Amino acid sequence: MPVACNSAAPDSSCLRPQKFKYNKMKVLQFLRHNILLISTLLAVVLGIVAGMVCRPLKPSSDTxxxxxxPGELFLRMLKMLMLPLIIASIITGLGDMKGSSAGRIGVLSMVYYASTSIVATVVGLTVVLTIKPGAYSDSSTAYISHNNAMTSTIDIFLHLLRNIVPDNIVAATSQHSSTVTGTEDGGSYSSDFLNDTGNSTEVNMTNQLSSTRKTQLVDGVNILGVLMYCIVFGVTLSQLGRSGTVVTEFFTVINTITLKMIRLVMWYSPLGILFLIMGQIMSTTDMTETGQTLAIYIATELAGLAIHSLVVLPGLYFILTRKNPFAIYLKVIQALLTAFATASSAATLPVTMQCVEERMKIDTRISRFVLPVGVTVNMDAGAVYAAIGPVFIAQYNGVSLSFGDVIIVSLTAILSSVGTAGVPGAGLAVLLLVLKSVGLPDRGVSFLITVEWLLDRFRTMVNVASDCLVVGVVSRYTNLPPRDQSETQSEPLREEQVMLESELV
Incomplete structure (x- = not known):
């Protein structure tokens, strides 16, 4: 017959069931609050295992x-929501701030972006010049001409300015400005982003024919132009006070609706991530055939990314905030996993924004301005890649770069990483552009394409992690005043927005 517990002085036998029940409730509560994160982790593991198991079966291209x-559908859903989220979040974030607050946030974020991009380029150059991964090849020296280096660098700078100031904001949602080159003898124009031929022929004398340049619109969202328009629109809206209440309320509702749509998409994300990774592994060529040179290149780039993301960025964050940077990484691990699966910081933006606002508890007025800008401007990993790739190609072709060439590579890497679309494969376009800036051949680029799918995912993770740390730094040095309800939204609408967004947790 069991002995009744004395509530006045319970013994250990009485406390044990209560402690077990309490621990069980804590576990269930943890699982309930982190079910999406756990599902995503399992999806990544299952995708890798299933892909490796199916590879020996040699599936057909149709299979x-x-x-x-299913993974393609997941990517399309995220990209569909990216543009309305950027527009609504920036306008609502800036619309709730005074002009001075918006200017302070803008200056802090841009200074941080510029600083980390410069440091990332230095890290990339240091690693590649130290390890010299291309020196392990048996390639012979090729004749290289550097006459067009300065012109290509100028073209990059002009690209940025043209895209920052689009002549048609509607067209900017689907097209961006680009320069194409051709010859005066009537030959066809070729785009700046040329495809790698994969052959081993030496560089011919391209300067014998005078070239001409032509600016035209090409497919692809002009994120820089859309951002600039929304920033100016939001800052102007914040200065209207009560006169702009209707417009602010409109974009606030659009933002809330978009966030609820993101919540629906995120429940599909584990399935999409599983099939994305599984399909990519199944379609990858056998990397064991690529040889020692490519293996050393992979180690070089991963070393550069690791140094920047695990040493430089955390160290800078700790110095500026006196807080543990790796705690931030743990809070945004959902966004990091999504970045690895999609290889697109732009497609990951909805998840990043949710993690930053709900787990890091960052003011939405800061996150909804800094994160969309960071998706385009903050490409630290792209700067590392744009510095390592050209030097590797030079070493692979037996070309000795002068100090001036290294400076041009650095400058071009920084400029080209700013404004690069946060989509899969954008890094390859940046690499080809930097190669042109110093007149290097594209021989060897096809050698790198075999592992681009893998390295691009690590670069995307680094970019997203850097975006989250930037938000933390800006939040640390920005004391925003409370929202002035009389000049922005009505109280019922604000309460309704908070209730809707709280459901996203």
Missing amino acids: IHLVQF
Whole structure:
């Protein structure tokens, strides 16, 4: 017969069931609050395992396409929500701030972006010049001409200015400005972002024919132009006070609706991530055949990314905030996993914004301005890649770069990483552009394409992690005043927005 517990002085036998029940409730509560994160982790593991198991079966291209299709739908959903989220979040974030607060946030974030991009380029150059991964090849020296280096660098700078100030804001949602080159003998124009031929022929004398340049619109969202328009629109709206209440309320509702749509998409994300990774592994060529040179290149780039993301960025964050940077990484691990699966910081933006606002508890007026800008401007990993890639190609082709060439590579890497679309494969376009800036051949680029799918995912993770740390730094040095309800939204609308967004946790 069990002995009744004395509530006045309970013994250990009485406390044990209560402690077990309490621990069980804590575990269930943890699982309930982190079910999406746990599902995503399992999806990544299952995707890798399933891909490795199916590789020996040598699936056909049609089979691989069908396997990747659920993941393709996930990517399309995220990209569909990216543009309305950027527009609504920036306008509502700036619309709730005074002009001085918006200016302070803008200056802090841009200074931080510029500083980390410069440091990332230095890290990339230091690693590649120390390890010299291209020196392990048996390539012979090729004749290289550097006459067009300065012109290409100028073209990059002009690209940025043209895209920052679009002549048609509607067209900017689907097209961006680019320069194409051709010859005066009537030959066809070729884009700046040329495809790698994969052959081993030496560089010919391209300067014998005078070239001409032509600016035209090409497919692809002009994120820089859209950002600039929304920033100016939001700052102007914040200065209208009560006169702009209707417009602010409109974009606030649009933002809330978009966040609820993101919540629906995120419940599909584990399935999409699983098939994305599985299909990519199934379609990858055998990397063991690529040889020692490519293995050393992979180690070089991963070393550069690791130094920047695990030493430089955390160290800078700790110095500026006196807080543990790795705690931030743990809070945004959902966004980091999504970045690895999608290889797109732009597509990951909805998840990043949710993690920053709900787990890091960052003021939405800061996150909804800094994060969309960071998706385009803050490309630290792209700067590391743009510094390592050209030097590797030079070493691979037996070309000795002068100090001036290294400076041009650094400058071009920084400029080209700013404004690069946060989509899969954008890093390759940056690499080709930097190669042109110093007149290097594209021989060897096809050698790198075999592992681009993997390295691009690590670069995206670094970019997203850097965005989250930037938000923390800006929040530390920005004391925003409370929202003035009389000049922005009505109280019922604000309460309704808070209630809707609280459901996203």
